[in-house]
Amino acid sequence: MIDSKLFLDKNKTVMFGIFENPEQFLDTVSKVHHKGAQIIDCYTPFPMHGIEKAMGLKRSLLPVGAFICGCIGFLTAATLQSYTMHFDWPMIIGNKPTVGVSYVPVLFEMTVLFTAFGIAILFFTRSKMLHGKMPSERIDFRQTDDRMVIAIATDNNAVDKNELSNMLFSGGAVLVKERTNNGYEDFTEVEIKSAN
């Protein structure tokens, strides 16, 4: 599923690069990743093809979760039907066996139901987006409209900050910000360098 290093925790020192051109953004994300910097996440107003590879994301474990949820659904349906129709109060309908082919529609439906709800709940839980959760950050006012944001962890000193900001600017960033203090309310935005 989603790697915990991807969460934009409040105690992390983070550099944000804000872009307006999707292609430049994708190129820069790839360059930053290959440079060895730790990308926390990318925020884009629309789904972007190839961004997972550019960020170097590992494959999600969600399908495994889906499979497990499906198995639980299948077993639930099998248990429910065989208990109610065969053991607890055997009902013979249309001279059909009490265990058999007639179970299949319910087996199918409950497998699908459990899988669908299961992965939705798993996904929202793991990415901390369950109902009632407030949005954690708004880095740029236009990040849900036409701007793309890359968040890079800078507290591990993997890459020099100046080098990183130069890289972002040369890649086409319109703005580079850094968040240093802990806590959401009182963090300060330090403009390292303004565009042009």
Place this chain on the structure above:
Amino acid sequence: MSHGHEIHIHQENYLFKGKAKTLSLALLAIGILFTVIGIFTLPHTEAHHAAPAVAESVAEHGAEHATEHAATAHEYPGQNINGVDVGHSDEQVYPVVSEHAKPAATRIYMNLLLNGYFVLLISVCGLFFFALQYIANAGWATVLLRVPQAMSTFLPVGAIVLLLVFFIDGENIYHWLAYEKLHLTKGQPGFDKILDNKSWFLNSKMVVGFLVAIPLTWILFGMKLRSLSYKEDAEGGLTFFNKSIRFGAAFVLVFGFTLSILSWVVNMSVDAHWYSTIFSLYNFATGWVSTIAIIILFVLYLKRNGYLNLVTDEHIHDLGKFMFAFSVFWTYLWFAQFILIWYANIPEETVYYYKRWESPFKLHFFLNLIMNFLIPFLVLMTRNNKRNPKILTVVAIIILIGHWNDLYLMLMPGAIDKQAGVGFLEVGMTLAFAGLFIYWVLTALSKKGLVPMNHPYLEESVHHDVGV
């Protein structure tokens, strides 16, 4: 996706020679050899032609009715449905009273019918795949579009085989045709109410008309769509693409109705008393998943031999997903047909499965589910398997054998019942058709370039990406 560096797009020309040519011809030769062995080792039956046989039985029944010997040990009064007496009788529905034996040669024609119908389904579904990419505005498959395009050239073969079989041995295969020849009217002994009601549709004139007109329509649509694609290669521009969308949409509309009709007259009318409303869709599912399997096999073959360099794991993955999804789709339809009949337990309907549950077909019945559902479902579930050429090849071949078996189970019990079997004849005929199909399609592929160079979605297809 390899973002950032350019992918060089250039035309590829497939050369059909060497091993592939030898192998496909060898397959054809072995197939014909096996067929000949099969024909000479056919179990001998008391061959009497169908029409007299039916006439005899009618005369027999008539005589018995006339002398009021209704309740003898072997005869039950009432309607005879596919050899099972139903109706008018409260207590006795079974056992199955077998129909009169068919001539041994009918088995040969049944095999021709099976394979002819199978290749017709596959080639028309290839054309459907081709048209679908246009009307859905889909770009991903553009780099491999020439494969289904080449498959659609095989249409005439299946069409001719079906027509020949209908003319040569139709009366033994389709009992409604033998019945039609008797010209019975209401009240006469042997009068069949069900067949009489269906005769406005299920008569030789209509069926021959359908057998000629439907494949012809498909062939014409195929020629038009292919020529548009080749013209686009030569001249470029969006004109041909836009025209392809229009012709593709028209084809898909026609295809939906005509495939249904063809599946009724060729396949379902083998059991003329029985009907299922989901049957045509079920036939489409069989053809469609087989088509996807064949596209996968051709694409993987071409890639292994250094062609189709633009096809990446991403395209293969999507084809694998298609194969997985439509195996499940097929199962859904198969089960939808089965459970309603099983649950309702109406004799007119259950005879269909009753026969298929009997000795020569029981194994096929379960193999059907194992090969067409369980194996593809379990094996193709993971992402890695869908991207693995070896596993895909194996599953595609299993699915093809499985759907051959599916058609075997649809056609054989109704027509030749206990005389059916899988031997040299069945294997040989199928291999011969496979060899011919491979030879034909690869020849078609070698005639034109493998990459639709001026297709507007080529660039999109080259950069196709299904994500991590």
